[in-house]
Amino acid sequence: MTAASDRPPFDTDIPTPFRGPRTRASGKRRGKGRRRSSYAQRLARARRAKLQLWGGVLLACLGFAAIAAWERYNLPVGEMRSGPVPLCSSFQRNNCIIDGDTGRDQGEKWRLIAIDTPEISDPGCENERVIAIAARNRLRDLLVDGYRLRSSGRKDPHGRNLVDIELTDGRDVSRILLDEGLAQRWPNRGNIWCDRYTSNPVRKRG
Structure with missing residues (x-):
């Protein structure tokens, strides 16, 4: 019968998987995904800002036109x-x-x-x-x-x-x-x- 001290530790019987390269590759993939996602978000924000700007300009032009039309057709006859x-x-x-x-x-x-x-x-x-x-x-x-x-x-x-x-x-x-x-x-x-x-x-x- 083998003594308890002569037996190898339990965890040495199970080989430890090598995760280094896969982890590094996975990290690279995640980094690229984040960069792509960040660029897409910036592009979307820029497009939204441009649309808001042109929308504001259009609303301002319509407002000025409405005011001019109101003044044109609602001028007092004169006192x-x-x-x-x-x-x-x-x-x-x-x-x-x-x-x-x-x-x-x-x-x-x-x-x-x-x-x-x-x-x-x-x-x-x-x-x-x-x-x-x-x-x-x-x-x-x-x-x-x-x-x-x-x-x-x-x-x-x-x-x-x-x-x-x-x-x-x-x-x-x-x-x-x-x-x-x-x-x-x-x-x-x-x-x-x-x-x-x-x-x-x-x-x-x-």
Whole structure:
């Protein structure tokens, strides 16, 4: 009978499997999978971010278009203003007239949208200065009994509100100034007041 001390240990009878290479290979495969997965996630995130960006831009454009459309079709017809209207000066800059096609309403500058009258401040000739003063005075006379200032919702390059003015009897101020030879259509070319305009403007009452 063999003594207990002479017998080999129990675990030496079972060979230990060699797992080194397989474990290393498996580790490499897992690493590649993680790298591929990480790249795919980054790519997906980049695509989502790009879609969100373009979606935001599209929504912003639609929002601006909606606001512009609302303003275009919901502009107020215009509030009635009472006359007479004084000439603008260093002491009068609230509601006043600057020249034949320009003035101020509640401190904001406006300009008639469809016509151009001669310049008072920097005339090209004496004839232009004379007609410019006549146009300004005629505009002031027309607004004595009240008027309606109708905004177009746009501004000119100088920041002035582009408007039409309707009198209480429904007549259009721009049309009157054109018919009386005190204005020309806008936009225009050249200085007709000095180059071609030699007759006196027609002055109509009423």
